[in-house]
Amino acid sequence: MKASLPYKYITSVKNGKQYVVFDYKDKAGKRKRKWVSTGLPEKCTKKALNEAVEEIVADFADKWNNNQVVFNTAPKKNTEDESEPVVINQELSDFFSEWLTAIKPNAARTTYQCYKRIMERFMKYMSAEYPDVTLADLNHSQIQTFLNYKMDQGLKGSSVKQYYLAIHSAFMWAVKMEILPQHPMDKMVMPRAERHEAVFYNEDELNELFEVFKDHKLELIVHIAAYYGLRRCEILGLKWDSIDFKKKTISIERKVVSDYDENGKPKLFVETRLKTNSTRRTLPLIPHIEEMLLEKKKMDKHYKKLGGKEYSTEFEGFVCCDPYGKLISPNTVTHDFHEVIKKNGLKMLRFHDLRHSCASLLLANDIPMKAIQEWLGHATFNITANLYSHLEYNAKVASAETISRVLGAKKEETPAESEQSAKTETESEKPAPKKSNSRKKKKDAPAESSHPTAV
Structure with a gap:
């Protein structure tokens, strides 16, 4: 909305048509809203x-400046140019x-x-629970009751947090657009999400996984997920022009998502719009993956020639x-991955957990957390640290050894060391042998010194 004018306006879609919506106050200080159709x-x-918006706004401004805007006219139904109060009491579904219409252009x-x-x-x-509640009537207790209901249904804290x-x-959008005077959830506390500890495969389990997916249509996808930790949508979004076999690089530039078209x-x-700027990245082409890609490219040419006009x-x-x-x-990736794992009796995990498996192997081999963040394409270091810090055991061992050395703590003895220590203590308790007289006499003789004694 344009805030520098005595009125504000936005463009909005209603019943499949484009409108300019003016927002202003009448002489009594009550807010009004006027919908003007663009005819588009x-x-x-x-x-x-x-062009249509500029023309409508100019016409409205002219009427405003000449006091021709009608403030107290009752709203007319079934007209394209109508004046109506701000819809603070509109139905929740309409709101x-x-x-959703307003955020759709900028939302993934x-x-x-x-x-x-x-x-x-x-x-x-x-x-079902509050059929007569409108937007103006809604309060935080009703929303809290809904969230509690979802918790009682068995949803995890992280899922309720998304709600x-x-x-x-x-x-928040309603307050920003001045549809509501204040946020109805200001008194609420965000649900606490339980810490997610990722499930992952170790090196042996991954090799077993690779074996069961041999010659399967997901074989390449599974290998890329394990080696690079790419998201499912990122793998499916790979094109041959994203892979530079000369420079030995692979670039993540697009994603593939499943949705419904206008016919349902x-x-x-x-989509070329990725999750974050960090998601768009270029990584070294791993030799093993390069071999699989070259073989896949060769087979694609063969299948295309074989399929002829039937090839999509x-x-x-x-x-x-x-x-x-x-x-x-x-x-298909999610379904087939689960089915193959179940059929072969492997430890159950999601396809996305291959991403966690990649991170855990990198951590186990002393790759810094910052480097893992860049490899996985996380937006911030904190995301990586929160997910995988519990796996960084080598760093904890090093910390324990360091603090032990600094504070001089006694190192825990092994059984062999304990036995040797006991033997030494026993020998130290035996009486010392008598010294010879010659030794004693030599000891009693005054020692000569070429240096004067300090006084």
Whole structure:
């Protein structure tokens, strides 16, 4: 909204059409909201929308300056140009729909879908427990009751925390847009998430895993996950132009996520907007992975020639395609990985835990935590430290030895050392042999010294 004017305005979508929404106060100091249609559909060019908005705002400003804006007119229904009070008492479902529409352009697809699912579940609960509560009536106790309900359902603290953050974000937007005078969750305390200790495979378990995935369509994906610790979406987003066989590098530049299209059908989306800036990184090409990639590239050419017109080219250029040219989906990776592990009786873990396995092996071989952060593409050092600091046992041993040496603590004796120590003590208790008289006489004789005695 433009705060430098006596009124504010934003663009918003309503019923599939673009509107300019003006926000101002009437003569009595009550806030009003006026919706003016641009005449454009939701999907229109940026240039057309900007031109329409400029024209509408200029017209509104002219009316405002000439006192032609009607303050107390009752809102008219079924009109595209209507004046109405600020919707502080609007239905919760309408508010959340408005919020989701507002954040969608700047939110990652997975984040948006997560928020959408949370709001749907929150609204389902509110409709059952508090059917008459509107946005203005909602308070922190009702939200807290909902979070407690999710805890009682068996959700972990970390999951309930995600619910809290999503709902908090929605109402923060409402306060920012002056739809609400204050945040209804100000008195609440964020749920405490339990510390997550990652499950991981050691070196022997990983080698066994590689063996059971030999010649499986996920073989390359599993190896890349274990060697590089890449996220599932990052592996599926690899293209051949991301791999430089001459410079021996591999670059993480895009991701593949699963979502639903406008018809509600599952669809794979390729996105170049990654989780954080640190996620976009270039790493050395490991020789073992290079060999597997070269073999995969060779087989892709063979399958394409063999398939002819039946070979899919929708995701041509991507590394993780099946023999028919179709990109392997995130859900397929998760499902097949679990099934193979279960079938072969291996220790159960998620596909994402291969990322943790990579980090644990690096730590076990004395790779600094900062280097691991850059390898995994974590946004901050704290994320890496919080996840893997409990695995850094070598550093703890070194710390114990250092403090022991500094404070002079007695080193714990082994059984052999204890036996030798006891033997020495026994010998020291025996009476000393008598000294010869000649020794004694020699000792009694005054010693000559070429140096004067200090006084």
